[in-house]
Amino acid sequence: xxxxxxxxxxxxxxxxxxxxxxxxxxxxxxxxxxxxxxxxxxxxxxxxxxxxxxxxxxxxxxxxxxxxxxxxxxxxxxxxxxxxxxxxxxxxxxxxxxxxxxxxxxxxxxxxxxxxxxxxxxxxxxxxxxxxxxxxxxxxxxxxxxxxxxxxxxxxxxxxxxxxxxxxxxxxxxxxxxxxxxxxxxxxxxxxxxxxxxxxxxxxxxxxxxxxxxxxxxxxxxxxxxxxxxxxxxxxxxxxxxxxxxxxxxxxxxxxxxxxxxxxxxxxxxxxxxxxxxxxxxxxxxxxxxxxxxxxxxxxxxxxxxxxxxxxxxxxxxxxxxxxxxxxxxxxxxxxxxxxxxxxxxxxxxxxxxxxxxxxxxxxxxxxx
Ligand code: F6P
Numbered sequence: 001x002x003x004x005x006x007x008x009x010x011x012x013x014x015x016x017x018x019x020x021x022x023x024x025x026x027x028x029x030x031x032x033x034x035x036x037x038x039x040x041x042x043x044x045x046x047x048x049x050x051x052x053x054x055x056x057x058x059x060x061x062x063x064x065x066x067x068x069x070x071x072x073x074x075x076x077x078x079x080x081x082x083x084x085x086x087x088x089x090x091x092x093x094x095x096x097x098x099x100x101x102x103x104x105x106x107x108x109x110x111x112x113x114x115x116x117x118x119x120x121x122x123x124x125x126x127x128x129x130x131x132x133x134x135x136x137x138x139x140x141x142x143x144x145x146x147x148x149x150x151x152x153x154x155x156x157x158x159x160x161x162x163x164x165x166x167x168x169x170x171x172x173x174x175x176x177x178x179x180x181x182x183x184x185x186x187x188x189x190x191x192x193x194x195x196x197x198x199x200x201x202x203x204x205x206x207x208x209x210x211x212x213x214x215x216x217x218x219x220x221x222x223x224x225x226x227x228x229x230x231x232x233x234x235x236x237x238x239x240x241x242x243x244x245x246x247x248x249x250x251x252x253x254x255x256x257x258x259x260x261x262x263x264x265x266x267x268x269x270x271x272x273x274x275x276x277x278x279x280x281x282x283x284x285x286x287x288x289x290x291x292x293x294x295x296x297x298x299x300x301x302x303x304x305x306x307x308x309x310x311x312x313x314x315x316x317x318x319x320x321x322x323x324x325x326x327x328x329x330x331x332x333x334x335x336x337x338x339x340x341x342x343x344x345x346x347x348x349x350x351x352x353x354x355x356x357x358x359x360x361x362x363x364x365x366x367x368x369x
Contacts, residue, residue, distance in 0.1 A: 006035075006141070006319050010112070011063065011121045012042035013077040014128030018147045018161025019300035020308035021077040024123050026068040027312025028145075035320060039063040040117065044080040045128070046087045049111040050104050060115055072309070073299045084263040088131055091261040099261055105131075109138050119324070121315045123147050125159070126344050127264060129327060133340045136325040143315045144327035144340050149295055152196035154348040155338040156329035160311060163303040165192070165295040166202045172291055173207025173240060180238035186228060186278055186286040188241045190271025192295050194264075195254070197350045199295065200244035204365065205356060210239040211366045213274065215246035215254065216350045219368025224274075225281045227366035241278070243271045268292075310335050 009032055013021050025041065032039045040060045042048045048059025061067075061079075071078055085091065087108055089101035112120070112135070119141035122132035125148035136142035146153045149165035169191050180187040189209075193199040197214025204212035211227055213219045224241070231239050245267040248254040255269035268290075275288035300308065307330060314328040314335040326337040350357065360367070 006037055006118050008038045008040065008115070008117050009119045009121060009316075009319065010040045010042050010060065010115075010117045011079070012045060012123065012128075013079050013081045013147075014045040014122065014124040014131065015081060015083045015148070016125070017076050017081050017296055018149050018159075019075045019164040019296070019298060020160035020304040021079075021081075021123060021147060022068075022071040022074045023300060023305050023308035024145050024147070024160070024312035024315075025063070025078060026071050027309040028121050028316050029063045029068045029312075030065065031313045031316035033065060035316070040115070041079040045082040045085075046108050046131070047082060047085065050087055050107045060111075072305055075296075075298050075300065083127070084260065086127065086131065086262050088134060089262045101261055105134050105138065109135065109140065112140055119143070119319050121145060121312075121319075125150065126153055126347065129153075129340060130344045133325070133344060136340060141319060141324040142340065143318045143323065144343065145311045145315050146327055146329060146343065149199065150193045150196055151198040152194060152347045152349065153343055154346055155327070155343040157332060158307065158330050160300070160304050160308045161296070162198065163307075164298065164301045165199055166206070167301050168295055168298065169199055169203035169291055170206045172289070172294075173203055173209060173242065176240060176289065177208075177238075180240060183285070184237040186239045186241060186275070186282075186284050188243055188271050188275040188278070188286060188288040190243045190245055190288065190290045190292075192292065193244045193246060194267060195246045195349070196347060197244045197246070200242045200247070201350055201356060201360070204242035205360050205363070207240070207242070209242040209365060211241040211368060212360065213241070213243045213247040213270075213368050214350060215244055215248060216352060217367045217369050218248050218250040218252070219274075220250050221274075221277050221281055221368070224278065224366060224368045227368075228278065228282055228284065239284075241274065243274050245270050247274070
């Protein structure tokens with residue numbers, strides 16, 4: 001079904017990068033060009049549109065078959081991204097010299113109109129898609145594509161980037177087994193994921209961790225120590241503990257590295273805290289490894305490439321069908337459309353009665369509860 005009114009679309013990538021971004025850009029660009037549309041990429045989130053002084057070569061770059069050639073397997077994003085300077089809360093110096101958060105969305109709407117952009121494909125996580133929704137509310141046609149290694153977006157079975165992050169975390173946990181055993185140590189592995197435990201849970205179960213600490217279950221260190229003692233009694237002199245960066249002790253809070261205007265707080269330190277507490281409580285030599293941004297790097301897995309290509313093409317089909325204010329979502333075996341509002345309304349956390357949780361419990365993995 002052709003939609004005669006779409007002629008020029010823009011694509012942007014916002015928030016933390018995730019493997020698969022370039023595959024989405026390629027699929028959306030080619031699918032749009034095949035419909036006779038012009039395609040532009042916005043540099044660095046929305047910065048290319050509302051901070052033109054920073055982009056002397058142009059903040060809006062034409063995307064052609066040539067510019068998206070050979071990028072499906074590349075990590076990062078050819079457009080650049082940012083997770084600071086949210087345009088709805090842009091850090092700005094007031095006349096009194098004090099910093100405040102300014103809404104600059106109208107400037108971006110003006111730039112869309114000036115460049116005759118009919119529609120936006122916004123590729124992002126909850127933060128970026130909430131920003132995109134505002135442009136939709138202001139009259140721009142908007143389709144979202146769910147991206148994040150954290151897998152915490154609601155209304156889609158999975159976000160792209162997650163599979164690559166989990167696969168890498170699992171192979172890191174695999175590698176830690178031999179050194180943990182050789183030294184008879186406890187190895188603590190901290191993984192990203194913000195306030196959801198998906199990466200920790202799925203890599204921990206797949207990597208056969210002994211303890212997994214996730215934000216959804218505040219942990220009790222005494223229970224963790226109990227599990228480690230049981231391991232020793234059963235003859236296993238080493239243990240692997242996977243800690244989500246958002247994990248928190250019972251009655252306590254998660255570890256925050258920093259808070260800045262115009263951006264989400266940075267988490268970090270959970271793994272070191274757990275490692276120190278384990279060593280203090282059990283006397284077992286304990287080491288901590290933080291996987292951090294390594295989880296966001298590298299080439300997307302086959303799963304992530306395919307889902308990214310499917311999402312990119314589906315976003316263009318949605319625009320062609322006259323849809324707006326929606327996000328493409330995986331609902332196996334198909335990709336469907338869900339209202340952007342529903343997708344960004346609440347965070348998708350690990351359901352405690354899910355089959356993966358039950359499997360972990362059946363395998364004797366401790367969650368510190
Ligand atoms: O949302 C993706 C993510 O990698 C989170 O898992 C993590 O907390 C955050 O981004 C890190 O952000 P930054 O790149 O600003 O350190």
